[in-house]
Every structure is written in structure tokens, then in C-alpha cells.
Amino acid sequence: MPKDSPMTSLKPGQIAPDFSLPAHDGQTYTLSALRGSRVVLFFYPADNTPTCTSENSQFAAAFPAFHAAGVKLLGLSRDSLQKHAKFAEKLALPFPLLTDEDGTVCSAYDVWHEKHTFGKTYMGLVRTTFLIESDGTIGAVWPVTRLAGHVDDVLTKCLNTA
Template sequence: MAELQIGDTAPDFTLPRDGGGTVSLNGHLGKPVVLYFYPKDDTSGCTTEAKDFSSLLPQFNAAGAVVVGLSPDSVKAHDKFTAKHGLSVILASDEEKSALQAYGVWKEKSMYGKTYMGVERTTFLIGKDGKIAAIWPKVKVAGHAEAVLKAVQAL
């Protein structure tokens, strides 16, 4: 599958979310959506990223944006992660990896000489029209949420 590009229509998804219920991209049409993909609940980088997005959520909301974190973890894991760290962002669970694959972030990775499949930390900013407005591949967590907020405010 070709990599998604700025200007492409973002693939829709409907997934279970923390706290019960589901979240779908089409359910937020007309608002900018920050969709950040991360590897695993409660690991250091993912915790920092989720806390950064949560702490800036009032500014994202003021800009009219919705922030959704997405990983292959279960809803139960998301609920524990949210409760432990006081997170306020929506966390979607993609155990089937359908959205991860649709967005091209389920990739071969390597660590300590072993290769495995995992999530490449990537953020997509999806405009009100459902088209991709910005992409941050291979995200470095420090300062990332602030950079995404600036992009949302500039839409």
C-alpha cells in the first residue's frame, strides 16, 4: 500500500476506546483531529507523549481539535493507563491492527539485533475536511505535542 501523503483523505476507522464505547474518525468530521499512533501503554516515551497531549488538551479543545491516541493495546490496558496517569485524551484500541495498517504505521522494527512488527510512533493532523494536513513520522516525544498544537492553531 502506498504511504499516506498530505492532502490524502484520512482512512476512516471505528474502534473501541477507553472508558467504553467507540471512537470513529467520521464522527469528528468538521473538526481537526490529531491522531497519534504510539507503541505501548505505560512505557516511558508513550507515557510522556500521552501526558504532554493531555496537559495541552485545553488548548487543543480551544482550537476546536480532538486528540486521539491509538495503539494495539486493549481497552482494559488503556483504562489502566488513563487511570494511572490521569490522562484526558481519547485512547483507541486497535488490537486487530486495521487502522495501524491503513495508516502505514505497523512496520518492521529492530531492537538489539532482533526484528519484530510494531508501531512506528507517528502523528497525523487531519483537517476539518477529513484530509491529512500534516504528518510527523518517527516522532521524538520531547516537544512533539507543542509542535502539533502550533500546527492545529495554524489551520
């Protein structure tokens, strides 16, 4: 794995850190309130960037299959609710985008790391997807180093372990 894409310290079998965050749709989502349902929680760096737009679009295209499997999708970045609302409307996203502006949840999931791009070092969100089982434990973790095939891999895991 590249030096600038460290994997989270969270592992399958651990209890997923609980959170309560606002979303672009005006609701607040609390992970523990979703117990009984499986949740795919995907962390992405920023709205309106090419890779993040592609990732959100791919999750949106696969949404009917996730929904049919009883899996809830939640996207999360540190962007503002206003930015999320514009992004979700532009892409017609059928799932909520949660905001973690202060980075508390990003830190709890260990996806906020030092990154290196074009000789610059900075702190940033590392694209990572979690499958959270209906009992609140982490079922799978995907540090996303290549977007191609990622959403299909997540969906396949959800369908094969239901």
C-alpha cells in the same frame, strides 16, 4: 530517518482512512462522524512504557490548548481496552485511547512496520501523529523520531492553520 522508523505512505491532502474503534471510555469513535472538527490522531506503541507515558502526558498537558482550538485528540495503540483504561486512569488522560488490537487501522495508516532494536527484528507500531482536517483530509504527518518538542510542534501547526 533511521531505518527502523519508516514514514507512512499517507501524505497531506489525502483522505484519512476511516475507522470505527472502541475506546477506554466505553465509547466507539468513528472518524467520519467527527467531520467538521479537526482531529489529532497519534499512534503510540504501548501503554506504560517510558516514552509512551511521556507522550501521553505531554498531550494531556496540552489538552486545554487543543480543546480551545477545537481540535479533538485521539490516542491509538494495539493494547487492550482494559490496559488502556488502567493507563488512562493512572495518567488522568482527558482524551480517549482507542484500541486496534487486530492492527487493521495501524495497517491502513501504514504505521505497522519492521523494527530493529538491540539486534532483534520484529513487527511494531511506529510512533506517528496525524492532523486530520475537518473535511477528512490529512493536514500533516509527523513521524516521531524524537519526542522532545513534538507535542508543541503539533499544537503550533493546529493553531497556525486553523
